[in-house]
Structure formats: C-alpha cells, structure tokens
Amino acid sequence: MRAIVMIKKLWTGSDSKILPVFCIITFIVIIWYGFSIILNAPWEYDKAKRNSITLSKTELVNQTWSQKRPKLPTPHQVAKEMWDTTVNKKITSKRSLIYHGLITFYETIYGFAFGTGLGILLALGIVYNRATAMSVMPWIVTSQTIPILAIAPMIVVALGSAGFSGLMPIVIISMYLSFFPVVVGMVKGLKSPEQLDIDQMKTWSASKSQVLFKLRAPKSTPYLFTSLKLGMAASVVGAIVGELPSGGGGGLGFRMLSGSTFGNTLHIWSGLFSAAILAGSLIAIISIIQRIVLKRMALET
Amino acid sequence: MVQSEVINVSNLDLTFVTSDGPVHALKNVDLKVNKGEFVSFIGPSGCGKTTLLRVLADLDEPTDGEVTVNGVSPREAREARAYGYVFQAAGLYPWRNVAANVKLPLEIMGYSKEEQLKRVKKVLDLVELTGFEKKYPWQLSGGMQQRASIARALAFDADILFMDEPFGALDEIVRDHLNKQLLELWKSTNKTICFVTHSIPEAVYLSTKIVVMSPRPGRIVDIIDSNLPSDRPLEIRDSKEFIEISQRVREGLRAGHSDD
Numbered sequence: 256m257r258a259i260v261m262i263k264k265l266w267t268g269s270d271s272k273i274l275p276v277f278c279i280i281t282f283i284v285i286i287w288y289g290f291s292i293i294l295n296a297p298w299e300y301d302k303a304k305r306n307s308i309t310l311s312k313t314e315l316v317n318q319t320w321s322q323k324r325p326k327l328p329t330p331h332q333v334a335k336e337m338w339d340t341t342v343n344k345k346i347t348s349k350r351s352l353i354y355h356g357l358i359t360f361y362e363t364i365y366g367f368a369f370g371t372g373l374g375i376l377l378a379l380g381i382v383y384n385r386a387t388a389m390s391v392m393p394w395i396v397t398s399q400t401i402p403i404l405a406i407a408p409m410i411v412v413a414l415g416s417a418g419f420s421g422l423m424p425i426v427i428i429s430m431y432l433s434f435f436p437v438v439v440g441m442v443k444g445l446k447s448p449e450q451l452d453i454d455q456m457k458t459w460s461a462s463k464s465q466v467l468f469k470l471r472a473p474k475s476t477p478y479l480f481t482s483l484k485l486g487m488a489a490s491v492v493g494a495i496v497g498e499l500p501s502g503g504g505g506g507l508g509f510r511m512l513s514g515s516t517f518g519n520t521l522h523i524w525s526g527l528f529s530a531a532i533l534a535g536s537l538i539a540i541i542s543i544i545q546r547i548v549l550k551r552m553a554l555e556t
Numbered sequence: 557m558v559q560s561e562v563i564n565v566s567n568l569d570l571t572f573v574t575s576d577g578p579v580h581a582l583k584n585v586d587l588k589v590n591k592g593e594f595v596s597f598i599g600p601s602g603c604g605k606t607t608l609l610r611v612l613a614d615l616d617e618p619t620d621g622e623v624t625v626n627g628v629s630p631r632e633a634r635e636a637r638a639y640g641y642v643f644q645a646a647g648l649y650p651w652r653n654v655a656a657n658v659k660l661p662l663e664i665m666g667y668s669k670e671e672q673l674k675r676v677k678k679v680l681d682l683v684e685l686t687g688f689e690k691k692y693p694w695q696l697s698g699g700m701q702q703r704a705s706i707a708r709a710l711a712f713d714a715d716i717l718f719m720d721e722p723f724g725a726l727d728e729i730v731r732d733h734l735n736k737q738l739l740e741l742w743k744s745t746n747k748t749i750c751f752v753t754h755s756i757p758e759a760v761y762l763s764t765k766i767v768v769m770s771p772r773p774g775r776i777v778d779i780i781d782s783n784l785p786s787d788r789p790l791e792i793r794d795s796k797e798f799i800e801i802s803q804r805v806r807e808g809l810r811a812g813h814s815d816d
Contacts, residue, residue, distance in 0.1 A: 451647050454615050458641040459661045459712075460634055469660065473651050552651040553692045 284330055294326040295319035328521050333528060336521045349505065352529050358506040360533060362422055362494035366429020367487055367537075373430065374437025374486065381438070382445040382471075383463075399435050403428065403493065408500035425501060429493030433486040440482030444475025477554055480545035484538050491534040507533070561627075562716060562748045563589035563612060568621035570607060580773035581607045585621070587767065587776065589750065591715075594742055596759035597752045597767045598805060599812070604774020605752045605767075606720050612750065613641050613718050625716070637665060639716035640709030644724050646701035648693040648708075655680070655689035658708045665712055679707040682741060699730040706738075710745070719751045723758070732790060735761055739788060756809075757793055760784075760801045768805055770812020778808035 292315070299318050303310045310318070320329045328336070337352060344351035377395065380387035407428050414424040448470050456466045498508030507526045514522025549555035568585040571578045582604045589595050597605040610616040611623060614630035625633035633639065648657045655676050662672045680686050683703040693701055702722055709717060723731045735758060742749055753759050759766050760782065768778040784797055792798055 451643055451645055455641070455643065455647050456664075457615060458613060458634065458639070459664050460637060461664045465664050469664065470649075473649070476651075553653075553694075554651055 287327075287330055288320070291325065291327045291329045292316055292319045295322055298322070298326070324518060325520060328524055332521060333524045336525045337528060340525060352507075352510070352525060355505050355507050355510045355526070356529050356533060358504065359491070359494050359498070359508065359530065362425045362429055362497065362506065363487075363490045363533070363537065365422065365426040366493055367433050367490040369426065370430040370433030370486055370490060371437050371483065374434040374482070375441055377434070377438045378441030378445055379467075381442050395435065395438055398431070403432060403496050404499075407496050411497070411500045420501075421504065425494055425497035425504075425506075428497035429490045432489040432493035432496075436485035436489060437479075437482045440478045440485070441475060444478025444482075445471045447471075447474050447478065473552065476552060477549060480541065480549070483541050484545075487537050487541060488534055491530060491537070495530055560591045561588055562591050562593075562625070563587065563750070564622070564624045565608075565612075566622045568608075568611065568623060569619050570604070570611065570616065571619045582611070582618070583773035583775045585774075585776055587779070589748060589765070591748055592746055593765055594739075594749045594763050595751065595765045595767060596763040597750065597769060598754060598756065598759045599769030599774075599809065600754065600771055602771040602774070603769040603812070604771070605769050607774065608769075609718050609720055609750060609752050613639060615641075633716075637712060638714055639718055640712065640714045642702075642706050642709045642717070642719040642722045644721045646693070646698075646705040648701055648704055650693055653690050653692050654685060654696070654704050657693070657704060658711050661708060661712050667712070675711050679710045680704075682710060682744075683707045684737070697730075699726050699734060702726065703734065703737075706741075710741075710747075715747050717747050717749045719749065721752050721754070724753070731755075731758070736790060738762065743786065756802050756805050760798055760805065761788065761790075761793060766801070766805055768808035768812070770809070775812075777812040778804070780804055780808075 296315060296319055299310060299315060299322075319325070321332070322328075325332070340350060340352040344353075346353050346357070348354060377387075377391060381392060382388075410428055410431075411424045414420070414427065445467075452470055452474075453466070456470060461469070494506065495508035495511070498504060498506040499512050501509070507530045511523050511526035511530075514520065514526060546555070565585055565587040568582055569580075570582040571580050585604075585608060587608075597608060599605050607616055611618050612625055612630055614634040623630055626636075626638050628636070648654075649660070652660065658676045658679060659672050662675060667675070676689075677686075680689065683706055685700065685703055685707060688696065688700065688704075693704070696704065706719075706722065723734050726734070739762060751759075751762060764782050766778075766780040766782060767776055768780065769775065770777045780801060782801055784792060784795075784801070
C-alpha cells in the first residue's frame with residue numbers, strides 16, 4: 256500500500272517533475288510521428304505512382320513509419336536501431352554504438368579533465384595577478400567567439416603534421432571548449448568572498464595560500480560545480496566536433512558524419528541520441544557528486 | 557600603579573580619495589588608551605569611528621600622523637597578532653560548524669591540535685556556547701552567531717580586542733544580555749577593548765573611557781573618563797552618575813552636530 260502511495264505522490268506531488276516531463280515527452284513524440292509521415296510521404300507517393308496504385312491513409316501511415324531509409328525515422332525505429340547496435344553487436348565491432356560511444360567518452364573525459372585544470376589555473380592567475388587578468392581575459396573571451404567548426408580542422412591538420420594524431424587533437428578541441436565556463440565560473444567563485452571575509456583574514460595576518468585554501472576555495476565550491484556541468488556539456492560537443500575532420504578514428508561524431516555521407520538517417524539519429532545520453536549521464540554524475548559534497552560542506556540542506 | 561600605554565594616536569589625519577572627490581574621514585585625532593581600559597567610540601554615522609578602529613587594526617592607512625599599537629606600528633602589531641577584531645556582521649563560515657569557526661584563526665596561526673581543542677573549549681565556555689560546538693551558523697540566532705564571533709576573536713593570545721558595533725544588528729534584550737556578558741568577560745580576561753557603537757546607554761554602561769566623535773570631518777569632540785564602579789549591574793543605568801555621564805555624551809554629540 257505504501258508503495259502505491261509513494262508512486263502516486265511521485266506522480267501528482269506538487270514538487271514532482273515527473274508529470275510535466277512526461278507531458279512534454281509525449282507531446283514531442285506525437286509531433287515526431289506526425290513529421291515522420293509528412294517528410295517520408297513524398298517517397299511513398301512516388302513509389303505508388305510508379306506502380307500505379309493508390310494508397311489508403313492506413314497504408315501511407317504504416318509505410319512512412321517503416322521505411323528502410325527514411326528521411327525522418329520514427330522513435331521506435333531509432334530505438335530499434337540503438338538496441339541492435341548496442342546489445343546485438345560485439346563491443347569491438349565498428350558497427351557497435353558502444354564501440355563509438357566509448358571512443359567519444361574517452362575523448363570527452365580527457366578533454367574535460369584538461370579543460371577543467373586549465374580553467375582553474377587561468378582563474379587563479381586572473382584572480383591573483385592583475386597583469387594576467389588584463390592580458391589573458393580578452394583572449395579567453397575572443398577564443399570562444401571563433402566558431403569551433405572552423406578551427407577544428409586546422410587544429411587536426413596542424414597537430415597531425417607535428418606528429419600528433421589519434422585522440423590527442425580531439426582532446427585538445429574538447430578542452431578548448433570546456434575550459435571557458437570553468438574560467439568564468441571560478442573567477443567569480445574565487446572572488447565571491449566579501450570584503451569583510453578578506454579583512455577578517457587580514458586581522459589574523461593569514462598568508463595568501465591560507466586565504467586561498469581556507470576561504471576562497473571552499474567559498475567557490477558551488478560555483479565550481481555549476482562550471483563543471485557546463486564544461487562537461489561543452490566537452491561532449493568538442494569531442495564530437497573534433498571527430499568530424501579527424502576521419503576514420505571512430506566515435507559518435509564520426510558515426511553521425513558517415514550516416515550523413517551515406518544518407519543513413521538511422522545512424523545519425525542513433526548517434527545523436529547516444530551523444531545526448533552520454534552527456535546527460537556524465538552531467539548527472541556531476542550533479543550527484545555536487546549534492547553529496549555541498550551537503551557535507553553544509554552549503555546545501 | 558603605573559599604567560602602560562597600549563594605543564597612542566597623535567595628529568592622525570585620513571582622507572579617502574573617492575570618485576566624488578576627497579573625503580576627509582579623520583582630522584587631528586589624538587588619543588591614548590592604557591592597558592586594561594574599555595574605550596567606547598560613539599558618534600553619528602560618518603564620524604569616522606569605524607575608520608579610526610580600522611586604522612588601529614591596519615585595515616586602513618592614515619594619510620598623516622603617528623599611530624602606535626603596543627609601541628609598534630599598527631602593521632607590525634597586526635603581523636604580531638596583537639589584537640582580535642569583531643566585525644558588525646559575525647562573518648562565520650557557513651561550511652564550518654561553531655567549533656571549527658572558532659578554530660579557524662588558531663589553524664592559521666599554527667597552534668597545535670591539542671592546543672586548538674583546549675582553546676576552543678575554553679572560549680566557547682567563556683561566551684556560554686558550550687554544547688553548540690557541532691551546530692552550523694545557520695542553526696544559531698543572531699546573538700549566538702555574534703557570541704561565536706567574539707569567541708573566535710578571543711581564542712588566540714591577543715590582549716587587545718577591537719569591536720565594531722558587534723551588537724548593532726541585535727534587539728535590545730539580547731543586546732543587554734550580551735553587554736553584561738562582555739563586561740564580565742573583560743574583567744576576567746583583563747584585555748584592552750576598543751568598542752565602536754552609536755548607542756549612548758551601551759557606551760556609558762560598558763566603558764571606562766568614552767570618546768565622543770562628530771562628522772565632516774571626523775574628529776574627537778570630547779573624551780569622558782567614567783567614574784562608574786567596576787561592578788555594574790544592569791540597574792546602574794538608573795543611577796544619577798550614569799545619567800550625568802549620558803548627558804555629557806549627548807551634549808558632546810549635539811555640539812559636534814551644531815557645526816553643520
């Protein structure tokens with residue numbers, strides 16, 4: 256009985272997100288099926304015309320929802336494709352989404368780690384050194400105004416000619432996108448102590464490193480986690496964009512690109528969803544760590 | 557009894573440069589404070605009482621004049637950790653519980669682990685916060701937070717205590733109680749206390765010396781030595797002496813104001 260009450264509460268409770276999320280998803284799925292009919296219909300009409308038959312409404316719907324190479328595959332086709340290319344394929348197979356997903360995962364994680372490290376270092380430089388703040392900050396902002404799609408191939412080519420190929424150029428592109436939110440968030444976080452806090456440290460004649468580790472660092476923790484979530488999302492995008500000009504290496508971006516080249520929309524959509532699931536899970540992991548850490552630090556109740 | 561001089565200020569001048577032009581915050585300030593005194597600085601806002609305290613604590617730099625604290629410059633005194641400073645806001649770290657907050661300056665100053673524990677226990681007992689060690693700041697009332705903040709300023713061996721309107725944000729009942737506690741604490745620790753306030757009863761009740769200040773430019777208009785006995789129950793505020801001193805403070809404040 257208690258379980259039923261809990262489920263009911265989860266469903267209708269005022270703080271529950273399940274109902275609104277469910278509504279939106281249902282809405283999207285309905286529209287999606289609708290567009291599958293509209294976009295895939297011309298091909299069916301052509302085929303019917305060539306064979307001189309007229310299609311009934313039911314036949315049209317059935318056929319547009321089950322094409323081998325649809326313009327827009329239906330959700331169930333994408334789901335089936337994803338099932339086939341994960342569960343029913345060996346991980347080592349180039350047709351396995353897990354194989355490609357793992358490649359993108361490693362690129363993302365390395366890019367994220369280096370990007371976070373670089374971001375924190377730059378933030379420390381900006382907060383502690385006026386010269387760094389004046390000279391580096393404009394470049395950091397400029398770096399993000401350049402379309403990553405435009406410079407990704409240059410990075411790949413330049414590093415390739417320097418003898419670095421494989422994961423490395425992609426990790427760098429991923430890092431290039433992910434360091435930015437970390438810099439911005441951590442500069443704000445490290446500067447978040449108020450004048451009172453700083454004065455107080457001064458009355459104890461605390462050293463610079465003591466002010467950093469006992470005041471600035473703990474006070475910036477909530478900012479850090481917000482930055483990490485943005486940085487993680489950027490890392491996934493960077494890894495996928497970096498795979499496009501790299502060619503042949505594999506990864507979800509490569510899978511989507513080859514799908515696009517050969518007109519296989521199922522590969523594009525399944526790759527897209529895999530990337531979304533990857534990014535979503537990585538961000539969810541950070542959220543869980545955030546909850547635990549902030550609760551431990553009594554910064555969140 | 558030879559009284560040793562703890563604070564000596566002569567001819568102090570301080571002008572802040574702001575975007576609206578220079579602000580003359582302190583002018584021709586002369587002051588001597590002896591060891592073990594309880595000195596209150598009273599005056600309307602803008603009279604420079606907080607600024608004077610900040611100069612003594614080396615948080616602001618004077619434009620001109622001589623200042624010594626414990627016989628050395630405020631900077632040297634600060635670096636020697638000669639004083640504890642209690643700000644208007646408690647300034648406790650939300651990620652540290654009460655005991656850890658009080659321990660913070662001890663960690664910074666490199667006291668040993670056992671010494672830290674011993675001192676935290678002692679000062680929390682002194683401000684009557686025993687039993688609240690594990691509580692976080694948000695679980696405490698404003699008065700308790702301020703008491704924790706005072707405990708933190710008492711935890712290390714500084715014989716001067718600077719207090720900048722520490723009870724300004726508290727209601728009168730809590731304030732009375734804390735004033736009484738503070739007096740007892742002062743007597744038992746024999747510290748020199750410089751206390752900024754804008755409440756006349758608070759200044760008269762607590763002090764052995766009251767410094768009356770006035771604004772634009774900030775200056776001292778009167779220094780009153782209190783002849784109240786050292787044993788001061790709250791009822792002393794109805795006594796004739798108390799009312800006389802209060803009147804003199806009020807006159808000083810009024811005289812300062814008639815200038816503008």
